[in-house]
Amino acid sequence: MLNKMLFKAEGNVLTMERTFNAPQDLVFKVFSDSEHLKQWFGPRGWSITVSELDFRPGGAWHYCMKCEDRNQGDFYGMESWGKSVYKEIVANEKLVYVDYFSDAEGNINENMPAVEVTVTFEAVDGKTKITSIGNYATEEALKTVIDMGMQQGITETWDRLEEHLESLQ
16 A cells, blocks of 8 residues: 555545555546446445446436455345436546435435545656545534445555556556
């Protein structure tokens, strides 16, 4: 691992940052291609079983993560559906989207916290620094996802991202 991830929750804002040993265009590509997303997105023991991506402003990524690790107890077999709706895309530099919990049909779950996320991709000495800033409606909404284990989940997801990037180079 190049470095540990910054994970900072302040008020209703979650900031995460990590540098990956891969060029900026490749890192952006694995965020913008359905087949790549299926290889790394989600915590360990979970796989993407559905990945429908319309990568354009106004488009969305509708996906299902399924726990396939029997060692995760009650989570084994569980499905978690999500939907990211893209607001802005600047190739190799920035993504802005709203991330929702959803159902299999893509209907947004209004009872779960949504978050507007800005992800930037910055070239640094041949590597890429990703900064993700998530704005939740309230401090309580952010606390809800942290209490659900988000820090471990995103850390494992970004570890898997790093492994996927290594496999491509």
